[in-house]
Amino acid sequence: MKQEKKAGRPRDAGKDALIADAMLQMLAEHGYEGASFEKVAARAQVSRASIYRRWAAKEDLVIYAIGEMLHAEAQNGPPVDGTGITAIRQMLARTATRLSDPFKRRVIASVLSEATGRPALASMISKLEQERRAPLLVALEQARADGDLERDHEDEYLGDALVGALYFRALLSQMPLNDAVITGLIDSVLRPRR
Numbered sequence: 001m002k003q004e005k006k007a008g009r010p011r012d013a014g015k016d017a018l019i020a021d022a023m024l025q026m027l028a029e030h031g032y033e034g035a036s037f038e039k040v041a042a043r044a045q046v047s048r049a050s051i052y053r054r055w056a057a058k059e060d061l062v063i064y065a066i067g068e069m070l071h072a073e074a075q076n077g078p079p080v081d082g083t084g085i086t087a088i089r090q091m092l093a094r095t096a097t098r099l100s101d102p103f104k105r106r107v108i109a110s111v112l113s114e115a116t117g118r119p120a121l122a123s124m125i126s127k128l129e130q131e132r133r134a135p136l137l138v139a140l141e142q143a144r145a146d147g148d149l150e151r152d153h154e155d156e157y158l159g160d161a162l163v164g165a166l167y168f169r170a171l172l173s174q175m176p177l178n179d180a181v182i183t184g185l186i187d188s189v190l191r192p193r194r
Contacts, residue, residue, distance in 0.1 A: 015050060018044040019051055019061070021044070023065040026043060027107045028106040032113070070132065080094065089183075099169075133163070169181065
């Protein structure tokens with residue numbers, strides 16, 4: 001999260017992007033503990049003061065950087081333009097693409113492993129994840145309204161099962177994620193009516 005704007009010269013958005021990218025690189029290369037503001041500043045070729053003016057704590061910069069990574073992914077990736085089951089498939093494909101990227105997978109793994117012992121970081125990740133899962137819950141409700149799903153399941157748990165399975169396969173089992181996996185998940189977890 002960014003700090004509130006202060007009076008003075010306008011902030012250089014290009015610097016924000018350089019700093020966020022440097023943080024992602026540090027997370028991927030050295031893990032959360034190795035991603036100090038000093039190392040990030042050196043990688044981004046900015047002063048530490050430039051970072052501290054923007055983010056009060058490392059957790060804030062980490063969440064900002066991951067948020068920017070996800071935003072860029074949404075802007076540059078394939079669109080989610082369907083509804084119901086089609087939208088669910090598209091969202092899972094986007095998640096699978098993210099988790100199949102070795103760089104992004106290392107970033108995500110380093111942050112998730114650190115979050116277990118850092119309540120503030122875990123809380124920030126939870127908020128970010130809630131924003132990311134809202135469209136999936138809408139798509140599940142739409143699939144149900146379209147008559148593609150039975151009504152006796154909680155969408156929240158279905159969403160957790162779908163996305164959680166992708167994270168488990170990618171981060172713990174090191175198994176590939178492809179269209180067959182996504183189809184298998186949808187068929188096994190959602191059991192859509194055909």
